Amino acid sequence: SPGTGVDRGLSKDGSGVVAAIAGEPDQLDPHRTSAYFSFQVLENTFDTLVEPGEDLVMRPGLAERWKVSEDRLTWTFTLRKGVTWHDGSTFGADDVVYSYRRIIDEKLGNAWRFDGVKDISAPDDSTVVLKLDKPVYNLLSRIGGHKGLAIVNKRNVESGKIKTRPLGTGPFSFDDYNPGESIRLKANSRWWGGAPKIPSLTFRFIPEPTTALADLEAGEINWTDNIPPQQVERVSQNEDLELDSAVGNDYWYLAANQDRRPFDDPRVRKAIAYGIDRKAVVQATQYGNATVNQLAIPKTNPWYAAYSPYSHNTRRAAKLLAAAGVRDLKIDMLVTKEYPETVITGQVIASQLEKIGITVQPREVDFATWLDKQGKGEFDMLMLGWLGNLDAEDFYYAQHHSDGDFNFQKYSSPEVDRLLEAGQKETGKKARKDRYAEAARKIADDASYVYLYNPDVVQAWAPQLENYKVRSDGAVRFRDVRLAD
Amino acid sequence: MLRFSLARAGHAVVVLLGVTVVVFTLMHLVPGDPVRVALGTQYTPESYEALRSASGLDRPLISQYFHYVGSAFTGDLGVSFRTGEPVTLVLLERLPATLSLAFAAMVIAVVTAFPLGVYAATHQGRISDTIVRVVSQFGVSVPDFWLGILFILLFSSTLGWLPPSGYVPLTEDPVGWLSRVIMPATAVGLVSGAIITRFVRSAVLESLGSEHARTARAKGLRRRIVRSRHVVRNAMVPIITVIGVQAAILMGGVIVIEVVFAWPGLGRLTFDAVSARDYPVVQGAVLLVATLFLLVSMAVDLLYARIDPRISIR
Amino acid sequence: MSARPFSAWSHLLRRPVSAAGLGVVVLLLTLALLGPQLAPYGPNAVDVTRALQPPSMEHWFGTDDLGRDVLSRVVLAARVSLQVSLISVSIALVVGVVLGLVVGYFRGWADTVIMRVVDVVFAFPIMLLAIAIVAVLGPGVTTATVAIGVVYVPVFARVTRASALALREEPYVRAAAAIGAGPLRIIRAHVLPNVSAPVIVQTSLSLAFAILSEAALSFLGLGVQPPQPSWGRMLFDGKGFTDAWWMSVFPGLAIFVTVLAFNLVGDGLRDVLDPRRRSAMESRRDR
Amino acid sequence: MNAPGFAVRDLTVVLGRGKRAARVVRGVSWSVEAGATLGVVGESGSGKSMTVLASAGLLPPPAAVTGSALLGGRDLLKLSRRELEGIRGRRLGFVFQDPMTSLNPLLTVERQITEGIEEHLGATRRAARDSARVLLETVGIPDPDRRLDAYPHQLSGGMRQRVMIAIALSCGPDVLIADEPTTALDVTTQAQILDLVRERQERTGMAVVWISHDLAVVGGLADDVVVMYGGQVVEQAPVETLHSAPAHPYTRGLLGARPVLGRRRDQLTAIPGTPPDPRALPSGCVFFDRCPVKGDPRCETQVPDLVEVGRRHFARTFCPEDQ
Amino acid sequence: MRSEPGPGTGQDAQSVPLLDVRNLCVRFPGPREGRHRSWVHAVEDVSFAVDRGQTLGLVGESGSGKSTIGNALTRLVPPTSGTVHLDGQDVLAARGAPARELRRRIAMVFQDPYASLDPRRTAGATVREPMDVHRMLSGRAERNRRVAELLDLVGLVRETAARYPHELSGGQRQRVSIARALAADPDLVVLDEATASLDVSVQAQIMNLLRELQGELGLTYLFVSHDLAAVEHMSHHVVVMYLGRLMETGTTDHLYTRPAHPYTQALMSAVPDPDPATERNRERILLGGDPPSPLDPPSGCVFRTRCPLAVDECAGPVPQTTVSANHFAWCIRTGESLSPERLRRFVH
């Protein structure tokens, strides 16, 4: 019970689960946070209308079913009956409308996900209608692929408590918060998906991977996703621990600033693409726990398309450079310590590109500065990853369309623009997939991004923790987990 | 006493105002934008503007400053950009971790430094003195965070005796607290202790050679009394200064140690807040730390006056 | 009676401990100058296949997570560390001494104002101030240097001011004033040379602390930029590798030895130049 | 009275070791009887303080002391530390030169007087305070009750020196050693202090060793005077003899170098040169290079003995007759 | 306010004294007591004059304001009021070049030979400094030649120029100080306890030297000391001070043979005599207590709190009384204070 001390390790009766995550949530308002660590917690406390299944296909969530009109401009969602908030009050269509309107009206960070949504209404207590002004093919993944679209409680929001004591409808309810240390959730026995099998779920914040692993080995925690990459091999051999991985949906890439010479020349960008040994990068950053990919979308994603035009080929790279008339190229590469893989990659790439006569000078800044520099275009090249995308459009449009919000590398290709726009309008899944695959190939050919890899989602847990599954979207779900004795 | 306190408080207010000006200026010179950080990687320009004005960042700097100082006087340090919590609350949550680490470290430092320094001074020139001097010289030169890393390597990774990091409030679990505080506190405590040892030694040495100590000896007082009543006591003023400086530094949060040991103290909070451009938290934390610093130096001055009647604080 | 500075070096060399410290400093300077020639491998030669090898005949200090030779990186990092600390302390020295001299000798409102500013800077946790400055200027060797320099200005200003205040009342300074010498002449000819003893002591101790500060900043990722080697940064990189103790032990040892050497020299200098008691200022080592 | 006197015999003090060793006191002997006063004069650095400090074991290490210091038949240099502590303050009272630094600035006058009384006489705190009050009265401090609670910095130089004297007298010592107690004071205050000690001595019959660099100061006080130079006794005589018939050229120089009130001269007889450095003493007579006489070829190479030149009159010179 | 010519020398109507100090007051800010700031009355209404080639002795106990007067003359402290004239020129009012010239003409020697030389400058550089400051002689070589002459003059070998203070003995240092004072070719030399901290034998050397120099160079001295015998030996005229005020002035002969002020008498009787026979049999006036605080001096005669002759009227204004020609005392009982028998009754 709360107030009698926080469980530090396995709870006294051995029935709770302690999971170590690598950092502390900044806040627990799902609409306002953008921190990965927040979502790890919120995944278990909030629900969305629909949610991705293991195959990343959208399944019913708070909405039991939905219907799309002929013109694809009206979406009607029918909500589950008998859903209650953690405080016992009843959940209804108004809550959905309130949540969505909040995001749109307050122009919160996820407002872009409602692009094209004209109106939201609740004709009755269990129906929500979304009216669009243009067809949005991937509306489901937009509103269900991300807990930032969670349905929140109006009173909880207005009292301001949502930031630290969120009230959701999810499988676990908020119990206790120790800043800097841990958050504890307890099972929501009335959850619509069935009561969780564990009474409590504690997230501890352990930034240091070796510490997290040590704690897991010592039995202080039951689960972690914060495993030192170089130890993955060893842990997987360890009989006393379970370790599993899935090819993740995230991807990491390099982008050169095409507003600056000579990066406006595709040959230079391609030279970089040829000059890089992705395997070595993967080895250095992830100790092999990643899949090399020359496009954004991983194999496990329904939108995957195979394409790998580049091989590690310094001769070719050098030739391309020579053809572009570039010599003694110095590249200022923006990396950030908040994402250590960028720093390591920077050093690896520096050593690789040295062989084709390019000097890479990594510039390590904190992420705030990094974002600033990216926004202002003050870089030659940068590395970063995109996390948590599901739909093909999410992978390409904003990044590579001439008008894309995140096209910081200033790529502009009429053909790609056309293909991406077509992808938005296409209705058939197959046709849509083809449009995007074509666009992706073109993007890769132009080396708008130099794609590097999809990191594996690697998680480890104690064997007593049964029924846990590693998901390729990285969502950490404890709703079905059991603890064996 | 009252007058002294008032005068010092006045001085403190001036210094604190200066501190706010400096942090405020620095923080607003920093490139990077708290709004961008808060929004993450995907957002629209409208969202950006909305959050910016909600955080009051669209007002002129001067008006932001005066607004800040004005409400700071009433104890309202604003709201964290990142968590939306009141800064005062955020700071109060972190304060126990920092203070308990500082306290443990100071205990270790003083408990080792005092006897060692006095012993070395009273055995000047002997082997034992040399050993103390060498060891304290080592202590002064060792990077405390490296010491911390070595401790983790040894006591956690290799021997598995102690948890490598984390924090448990003392009030909830004293044993857990102790097992976690011991490594960081020892790492910083030994360094502070080494510094203090050297000051204790030289202050006691000087006091030993003083003419009034000679008078005390000439009175035929026993050596123990000469040392305690005349030598050590008179050496206290410089020693207290140094202990005060060390305590102030520790209370400000030993950032690097807190990072190494994942200690949720003020230092790490501030460091993270700088990275996230969470201005209100940075400002609040610096203000708090500066206040602690000023309180410590005031306490040191009061202690002086208790020890030394020549210092009048009427 | 205290000796004067030009004989100080010979006095210093006669003390075995200080001489050893001086020897190490000279060795470090040599490393800093000749590092690239002396290092057995290129410091940035990434070779993932050789990652995390323990010390061996081939790699005396082992290799790091990117397969780079730790010894070579430790050797090459000497340059950065020394450069940062020497330059930053020089900045602090020049600015601090000038400020201290002027306000200490003339007193008046400038004294009040500047000492208030110094109080303000002192009330800051120093590391934090450095971090904030780095945040403003962006991380890098230059900024780290500037940040550490700025942070140490008040220390020098205070030490100098205290000495200048005392020197004002020294009969020989008053004697010069009685002759009719102007304030600038007095400061230049009488005050400056005589504040040098505590300032020299403070300088060498500050060099030690600056090395530590640089290491701490680099450890936090705010100092030297990768792939350029730096001891603090190497500690940071090695932190996660609990099995690869050599990644943490050797760079830390390098910091320790360097700081120790500067401290030994500083201590020796104090004993030779300024044998009065150590000032509290000397205890300001920052975390 | 048959309280014991005090004597040092062949006392030698070497400060420091090795090359930097300084022989600051070299074979000094003198004695003073109960009720009598011995004046010890000599210029700065002649070893006056070192002699008395060494005899009471008050020198800081590293100091090598040989010879003996006799108080009531016991050699202080042979006593254990605890035994010596029982004698210092109890039977041997000290007054030092600088009343500013010789008192502990952090303790009240009362505490500084009473701690010795409690230590040696086993008095209670109350009783000790009462004696302290009486002592302050006897050393001529007005309003002693108030002064007991004062700290040294609240007193004038003269009063501080009186407090020092009160401390030295607190346990009724047999011997009072006063090391230039008036040098830092004004003449009018000096006169008060001299008067005070003179009067106390008459009452208690203690032996007094009065150190000064000024012959005039000991003139009215001392029975015998010892003149020190370069760590040695160069002349010893009853005070009248010393004044009327000084035997050593240094003593004569000293006498001629001071202007005397009411007796104007055109020229002072200055002694050329400066006192010797105890780290580099000449092989012969220490005074040789400054000596206006240099009356014997041995002067340069041989240290003259202290020879009897008159009744109770000794001088360290080869040519005592050469006056 | 006194406006008649200052006591001391210069009573001769036609000759202008070299130094003429009138109604000099120097006050220092004391500790603040609440709103009210107290003042240290270091020198109050002091007037005196010195003729060229003469020595004026300034004698008094610690804290009587002697050094403050010297410092005011050399402009090390600003006087609160009063005037100082050198050769008829107003020293305190001068600005710019004339002020520099006046500074050149008044030199000072300080008490502590260890502290008054810059430890980092050679004796030569120290002696040369006044010439450098006042741009005397052309070029360094000539100045160095002059340094050698000066060292000669004060009885030091020329090689001393290359030595540092710590390589010199106290007496040698004081000679260097004197050489420095003479370097700028001054008219007046203020000697502030110039011999006090030296060994007896060396004191004699320095006093002899000073008198020789005066004879040779026609210097004028202000000899500040608390040593009555030394002042008697050195001075033509004497000024006795107590707590910042004048007590008595006169020619040395007059003042020492017939001290008129009770303070002077007490002071002189406190000086021990080296001859034990004389010392044991002489009358002494022992003053009780300590001098009052200069922060809060008594009204009227400041000596009255310790004076054996004090009466109620002493709290009133103190007139300047003439004892004999050129001999003045500031005491209402000047005429009747002479009998030792009467004094003895007040002896403690």
Ligand SMILES: Nc1ncnc2c1ncn2[C@@H]1O[C@H](COP(=O)(O)OP(=O)(O)OP(=O)(O)O)[C@@H](O)[C@H]1O
């Ligand atoms: N700690 C010390 N180390 C080395 N030499 C010392 C030390 N203390 C004193 N001396 C030397 O010992 C010698 C004798 O000193 P002492 O104090 O006995 O002289 P003094 O006759 O009392 O002189 P003063 O009149 O100055 O008190 C001096 O030459 C002095 O320099």
Ligand SMILES: Nc1ncnc2c1ncn2[C@@H]1O[C@H](COP(=O)(O)OP(=O)(O)OP(=O)(O)O)[C@@H](O)[C@H]1O
């Ligand atoms: N700068 C100053 N600030 C405050 N008070 C001062 C200052 N200088 C001197 N005084 C005070 O002025 C008075 C006269 O001091 P001064 O130094 O002139 O005396 P003095 O006669 O030279 O004494 P001494 O023999 O001790 O040198 C003293 O009470 C002294 O404390």
Ligand SMILES: [Mg+2]
């Ligand atoms: Mg002595």
Ligand SMILES: [Mg+2]
């Ligand atoms: Mg004076």
